[in-house]
Amino acid sequence: MKVSGYQMFWLISISSLIVFSFLPMHLAVEQARQDGWISILLGGMIMLAATWITLRVCMQNKDKTLVGFVNDLLGTVLGKIVVVFYFLLWFTQMATIVRGMAEFQNLVMLHNTPMVLILLCMLFLVAYAVYRGGIIAVSRCAEIIGPLFVLLLYVQLFLNPQDMDVKRVLPIYADSGWLAILTGTLHSFNYMVDPSIVLMLFFFAENKRTASRAIMWGTAVAMLWGVLATLVLVFVTGPRIAAELVVPVYSLTKFVSILNFVQNIDAFYIPFWLFGAFIKLSVGLFILSYGISEWTGFKNWRLIAWLAAVACLAFVLFSAHRIELSNTLKNAYLIGLVYPALYIVLPLILWMLGSLRRRRKTTNAA
Amino acid sequence: MIRFLLRTSVLMLLAGAASGCTDFIEPNQLAFVMGTAVDHADDGEIEVSHQIVIPTQKSGPFGGSGDSDSFVVMSAKGKNVFEAIHKVQKKMTRRLMPSHRQLIAISEQYFQKDDVSTLFDKLNRDPANNLRDITVLVKGDLAKNFLLLDHPMEHLSSIATGKEMEINGMNRFSTRQFIIDSLSEGTRPLVPVLQIEQVKVRSKETGPIAALSGFAALNKKLKIAGFLNDAEGAGAVWMSGKGTFHAITLPWKNGKDTLSFRLTHLRRRIDSADDHDPQRIVLTVMAQAYLLENTTSLDLSETHYMLEVQKYMNDKIREDLQLTMDKVQEWGSDVFGIGEYLHRSSPYWWKSQKDDWDHKFKALDVTVRSNVQLRSVGASGTSFN
Structure with a gap:
């Protein structure tokens, strides 16, 4: 199974944009008001750096996935334990995305459709794509969906020219101050992109050099969109409304009115968002099931994919009944400890260990 | 055969759900x-x-x-x-x-x-x-x-x-x-x-x-x-930066004849007075004017008459708008967004002032200036009478 650099770009940019359009803007603007874009920009730079570090780790271990090289670097026992945390992360991420998708459908369009039906449709499709073609099927879908999805998200930002007032972003800094801006960053940066999927995906890249470039570009495209979207949001709604909007990107599409004729285009955007969510979920399911198969030594990862999808469905249905379980976005332990550890600290440790080992090898050889 | 049946039944189930039949309107x-x-x-x-x-x-x-x-x-x-x-x-x-x-x-x-x-x-x-x-x-x-x-x-x-x-x-x-x-x-x-x-x-x-x-x-x-009222309201809309075009009719100096203009490209600008004192505000309204009716005997193809009319028009507009401004200020309702201007230009000063802005707005010294350009005198020079 090989993925080209071009496909890698779309896989990463779609995965990042889906999370980006879903969570962090609200979390940042809520804290920093009209300076939310600074929070997003800072968070974006942190995540770009995290992606870069992750890529260093991957370049050192080109011939193995995360499960393989963690064992080499940290030893079998510790390695296995660390990987379990990544599995949990990907699993909860899938659950968050798929639940967010289903709840949103219930809120906006399908008021009476049972949630389980929406979940079933999506998860069946995702599991089927992974089952039939693995990462190849997913990346080919991404190649088709990607350009449309990314273009539409960018176009959407410029459909509100008559309602934009650039001055609404002023005064910069004075109203919020560093504390609010940094709190906004802290709350949001973990939800911007997910560099940890690169740890698995990179193994499948055809050409490692072009793939690493594609991954950086894919992340940067999502970052740029996030900063622009936050700015546009403040331009259109002003800081006070922006802080209250839970699904700001959707609300932006509701405001669009071109010549009093093109209106209510949200019906057009929701399907594309669903396409994107499909890619994100498939990538998540694939790396999760492939990782588990390597971890356990049980070769049939296709079967694991089905089981993981069922487990995800069960978890979402279970957590939907417990509001405290499904609203952990601002949990201090998660955003302050768990996510940064998995996204930044661990890759950093792996990178240092890898460099040390390489240096020792060269000195030994000499 | 069993496989075929299984597949068909899954497809049927999905078709029902995917088309949102439960929310069919x-x-x-x-x-x-x-x-x-x-x-x-x-x-x-x-x-x-x-x-x-x-x-x-x-x-x-x-x-x-x-x-x-x-x-x-x-x-x-x-x-x-x-x-x-x-x-x-x-x-x-x-x-x-x-x-x-x-x-x-x-x-x-x-x-x-x-x-x-x-x-x-x-x-x-x-x-x-x-x-x-x-x-x-x-x-x-x-x-x-x-x-x-x-x-x-x-x-x-x-x-x-x-x-x-x-x-x-x-x-x-x-x-x-x-x-x-x-x-x-x-x-x-x-x-x-x-x-x-x-x-x-x-x-x-x-x-x-x-x-x-x-x-x-x-x-x-x-x-x-x-x-x-309608005329004051149109002025307030202009001064609050929400207007796009507007029409005015002004009595000429002799009190008998009138001049009517269409004003387009309405804009306004708020500045602090020269000494950057946030208590003294200058609000400048800008527009492009097109003369559409003239019952005076002025020949407006002559440059000096055009200049005279432009100056007179600006003076009148300024007077009218200042009256509206004073009236609204008395009510203590900052519909012009002057507070928002101060918020953006002197954010730290604003922090200490924003409470009870309605009351403080009353005491603000706001001067209206008018900078309307006479763009065209229409399709004829002198009036036909």
């Missing part, structure tokens, strides 16, 4: 809400009325069964917006669909007796609403009565008012703008005011028509601070 099961009215009701309740199109009765502007059949107004009382709307829904055979609403009318009485800000939550929270519709105030009558009116040209009074605002260049009074203004600390909302007038539209027919009759300035608590 045909367009002929929808009731399009074009206007909504909010009125005060006793016992702390609120009365919400929806103006709903009857699609089967709706015909083109010429012929057909007449305008009076093309809509119904359904209303109900409730403790909040949702309860009232839900009661309306219960009386309906079709699902209410507010996505295409043109206008929200709130009665003067509701502004006085209730808290308008409580309406926003429902508007913002429920994704079925768009915030593109216009918010207007109905003066001297129930907002519901406005919805009940017929209009001689249009099918619905709410569409008529929407078009009237649009065609006269007032397209910055959406509900979204209203909410932004009312939430910001340094701007107060300026709301278009409708009044129901008796108008003779045909030789045998005199009927009530709702016409735009000015603007209302609101204070921090969204109570009405005062009403501006």
Whole structure:
């Protein structure tokens, strides 16, 4: 199974944009008001750096996935334990995305459709794509969906020219101050992109050099969109409304009115968002099931994919009944400890260990 | 064979679910809400009325069964917006669909007796609403009565008012703008005011028509601070940066003749006075003027007359707008967004001043300046008389 650099770009940019359009803007603007874009920009730079570090780790271990090289670097026992945390992360991420998708459908369009039906449709499709073609099927879908999805998200930002007032972003800094801006960053940066999927995906890249470039570009495209979207949001709604909007990107599409004729285009955007969510979920399911198969030594990862999808469905249905379980976005332990550890600290440790080992090898050889 | 059956059954199940059959509503099961009215009701309740199109009765502007059949107004009382709307829904055979609403009318009485800000939550929270519709105030009558009116040209009074605002260049009074203004600390909302007038539209027919009759300035608590008439209102709209075009007629120096201008490209700029004192504000209005009627004997193809007219026009505009400014300042309602300007230009000073801005706005020294350019004197030089 090989993925080209071009496909890698779309896989990463779609995965990042889906999370980006879903969570962090609200979390940042809520804290920093009209300076939310600074929070997003800072968070974006942190995540770009995290992606870069992750890529260093991957370049050192080109011939193995995360499960393989963690064992080499940290030893079998510790390695296995660390990987379990990544599995949990990907699993909860899938659950968050798929639940967010289903709840949103219930809120906006399908008021009476049972949630389980929406979940079933999506998860069946995702599991089927992974089952039939693995990462190849997913990346080919991404190649088709990607350009449309990314273009539409960018176009959407410029459909509100008559309602934009650039001055609404002023005064910069004075109203919020560093504390609010940094709190906004802290709350949001973990939800911007997910560099940890690169740890698995990179193994499948055809050409490692072009793939690493594609991954950086894919992340940067999502970052740029996030900063622009936050700015546009403040331009259109002003800081006070922006802080209250839970699904700001959707609300932006509701405001669009071109010549009093093109209106209510949200019906057009929701399907594309669903396409994107499909890619994100498939990538998540694939790396999760492939990782588990390597971890356990049980070769049939296709079967694991089905089981993981069922487990995800069960978890979402279970957590939907417990509001405290499904609203952990601002949990201090998660955003302050768990996510940064998995996204930044661990890759950093792996990178240092890898460099040390390489240096020792060269000195030994000499 | 078993495999085939299994596959087919899964596909059938998915086809049912994927097409959203459980939420299946045909367009002929929808009731399009074009206007909504909010009125005060006793016992702390609120009365919400929806103006709903009857699609089967709706015909083109010429012929057909007449305008009076093309809509119904359904209303109900409730403790909040949702309860009232839900009661309306219960009386309906079709699902209410507010996505295409043109206008929200709130009665003067509701502004006085209730808290308008409580309406926003429902508007913002429920994704079925768009915030593109216009918010207007109905003066001297129930907002519901406005919805009940017929209009001689249009099918619905709410569409008529929407078009009237649009065609006269007032397209910055959406509900979204209203909410932004009312939430910001340094701007107060300026709301278009409708009044129901008796108008003779045909030789045998005199009927009530709702016409735009000015603007209302609101204070921090969204109570009405005062009403501006049509001319003052247009000036206030210009000074608050929400105008697009405007027309004025000025008496010439001899007091008998008049000059009329069309003003386009309306803009305004707020500055602190030369010494950067935030207490002294200069508001400059800018526009391009086109002379469209001239009953004086001036030959405006002559440059020095053009300059004289331009200077005179600017002086008059400045005087008029300063009067409006002083009037609004007395009410303590900063509809011009001067507070917001100060918020942006001197944010730290603003932090200590923003409390009780309505009161401080009264004491502010605001000077209006006018910088209108005479662009064209029209298609003829001297007047024909």
